[in-house]
């Protein structure tokens with residue numbers, strides 16, 4: 336709790352992102368990721384592997400943009416740093432572990448931006464010298480706070496936010512790597528499904544290159560006899576996956 340409070344009070348974040356709840360979410364993500372380190376390890380390894388594969392056979396390695404960089408847990412940062420001339424980390428909040436990890440690296444830039452604003456993906460991931468854009472476990476997170484704020488007044492809001500992010504990725508000239516959770520299952524201790532949630536608000540993605548489960552909240556994390564398991568999809572090359580899915 337004290338560590339959370341330290342992060343909450345000292346992490347640099349614009350007032351709007353504090354007030355909007357993003358800083359709180361970032362602090363909770365850090366503490367949950369540390370509590371669930373062992374349970375999350377296979378998911379993080381899978382995500383990092385997809386990102387590393389996305390770097391293969393790129394004709395040029397000038398700028399890499401990471402959307403939703405967060406704690407850099409699901410991104411093989413050293414792998415990227417060894418390949419790209421420049422790295423831009425984009426998130427609504429840059430927590431201390433990431434700030435410390437990139438300290439002293441003159442080719443790494445932290446960009447603080449709300450990626451739900453109109454045109455945000457093109458603004459951050461476009462540009463002639465960008466060769467790889469990674470959307471790192473961000474897509475399902477984008478609607479959470481706006482949907483909670485809007486209550487039931489705008490039932491299509493979540494779907495619009497998800498679609499706008501995907502449309503933005505599809506319009507980028509660079510190679511795009513997408514890693515996202517798509518569905519949450521709640522299970523009891525007998526493995527019975529007790530609830531299911533579509534994390535993408537009705538958006539159906541093309542067939543992924545890789546798919547795996549993420550033990551997001553093991554038994555005892557949010558409830559003693561329930562656990563939350565997410566299904567995750569990974570795309571080494573989003574443009575190619577979209578092209579494959581065309582009739």
Ligand SMILES: C[S@@+](CC[C@H](N)C(=O)[O-])C[C@H]1O[C@@H](n2cnc3c(N)ncnc32)[C@H](O)[C@@H]1O
Nearest residue numbers: 403404405406407408409426427449450471472
């Ligand atoms: C599940 S975390 C994944 C983070 C990161 N890839 C990692 O390895 O820690 C989702 C990230 O999305 C960021 N995020 C949520 N809403 C955002 C928004 N509207 N704009 C930019 N980033 C956002 C959060 O701050 C968080 O860092």
